[in-house]
Amino acid sequence: MSYKQIKWLILIIPTLTIGLWEYVRHQFLLPYISMELGNWLAPVIVFTVTVIFLTQLFSLLEDMQEELKEARAEKAALEEREKMARELHDGIAQSLFLLAVQVDVLDKRNTGAEAEIRTFRQTVHEVNGYVRQAIANLRDPVSPDTLPWMELMKSLSMDLAAETGIRADWSWKLPEEKLSAKEKVELYASLREALLNVRKHAYAEHVRISSEECGSGWICAVSDDGKGFDGDNLRLTDKFGLKIMRERAVEMGWTFELVREHGISVFRIRKRRER
Template sequence: MSYKQIKWLILVIPTLTIGLWEYVRHQFLLPYISMDMGNWLATVIVFTVTMIFLTQLFSMLEDMQEELKEARAAKAALEEREKIARELHDGIAQSLFLLAVQVDLLDKRYDGEAKEIRGFRQTVQEVNGYVRQAIASLRYPASADSLPWMELMQSLPADLAADTGIQAEWSWNLPEEKLSPKEKVELYASVREALLNIRKHTDAGRLWITAREEGTGWSCVVADDGQGFREEALRQADKFGLQIMRERADEMGWIFELNREQGRSVFRIHKEEER
């Protein structure tokens, strides 16, 4: 039922009800009920019809207005995200590209012998990658319901395996209902960053992704059989991705761990039980 039809029904039903009652009253009931009783019954009938039908119509109208409000908010959020992505692309990303070109020219001038220049170039390339990754993320719909979250999560190791041949084992026993919309976004970004680090730095052949409930809390673990990083890597100036992961976990109130366990690099996010 359309918004316009609901409004017309709200206007017409009371009128039709009182009109039908007055017709029946004067045609068939006039010898049996008094004028005062008829007026009192008219009030009761209109009130009863209103409670039975109009309250449902008002509820439908409110639901439609709420959906329209949410759609407008989602559209505004998408437009704002697209605006931010465009500003990042036209500003920071372009500046980083120009900086990378200038560093390449400087490196050629010194025939690649300056170690500091090579390190600086690598840092610029990493930052450029993170910025472009952020731009791509901003251009995804902001609504948690716009894309199936579990399909997005499962696509991460699948895409990594398709691109690199790294075999991934998936064991996910964490219901979506356990996470708020913001937690879903941040957990997805964290796992994606962990897989990006595995791809770029660890030379791994296999990885394991597990998640499970722990009382009223939960944990998510990404492990690989590559060389990986130790905890002190978080304090290195050029490990921007790891620092971002730590900051994201701190902001969400999660516990962040990065260790070597039994020959594996283990990235773990843990949310403690609510008390």
């Protein structure tokens, strides 16, 4: 049923109800029902029909409006991603390419610092690769409809194990239907960033990805046995990736935690019960 049809039904049903009642009353019920009783019954019948039919139509209308709202939010997010990708490509990526060319020119001059130049060139190429991968991810974001949700999530741990040799355990108890399309995308991005941090900074041998339901909410966590961090909490403002993760969690209404528990670093996202 289309949005336009629902609106017309909401307008027509009460009118048809009162019209049909008045016709039946005057044609068939006048000998049995007084005029005063008929006048009292008219609003009761209209109210009853409204409760039975119009509430369902209003529910359909609200669902359609919510879907439209989500579609607009996803479109805005895609437009923002494209804008960021364009800025990365036109700014940082082009600058890194120019820097790589300058390093090659410097290397050909035989300055006597071949080892340092080689290390510098490798770093530039790695950073360039990260930037171009980020551009690709922004322009072609992961869609929960392109792969089965569980397969998509499991690939995070499988890729980590294959690329680094880190042993990755998977314990996922969160049903797919508990998440909206936007939540799936944002949760995937958050867990991917968490595993990237483990790969780059933790020097871990074992990582565990887990999730479980918590009432009407849920908890997802990434824990590792790496070197951890100093103090009770990591200074999030000093780590751009973690800052983005925290901002994403706040935007989604989730709780973001990064703690050290019994020698284990734990990144945790929690969605609390809706009130």
